[in-house]
Amino acid sequence: SVGLLWLAQQPRGARVTLLEAQERSAELCRRTLERNGLLLGEGDADGRRAEVLNGDLRDASVLARAGGGFDVVTSNPPYLQVADKKMPRHHQKRYCNYELRGGAEEFARAAAEQLQPEGVFCMVHRHHRESDVLAAAVAAGFVVRQRITAIARGAPKWVVAVCCKHGSMRAEAPLVGETNTEVVIRDLAGNWTGEWDGICRDLGVFQKQGG
16 A cells, blocks of 8 residues: 555656565455456556565565565565564464564565665654664665654554665765654544645645544
């Protein structure tokens, strides 16, 4: 969904590659793209299009199919460590929530391989794993340029690390604005905030109240 939201903001000719490890999820995404006329195929060169790859990002052959040279790579890795809890029996829930196919470190390494030299890498993760995210980014050769903390019901819930490659012009450029910012998504009562509604409107996404 992050990749498709990005695609919606881009001019004609933009292209996004979506990598999904779970076969069922990849197929559902492919069907959604096809129904909306966004699936990459013959004659699509002038439009905004997406392709879906099914595979494990730790597999070099899967990354080779992606091709590399991307301007932006985003990731939302599973955030639960295997030892945290008893894992659900449901296959989809187990693999999307638990680090069974790698965590922040593996995702950051794959991103470093796929980005063009001046590209940007963004990772979103649970806030209590922030130190793991930052360590993974640095180990993969990234400089963390900005951290965004998402607040819900008065507590930090998620962190977004915005990174660029060490030694790149982006990494050396003077910082503009705050490097550590907060976005309040839900107020203490659990309602979506005006700040978050504004972000969603800019992206063409609308939230239901409550929930």
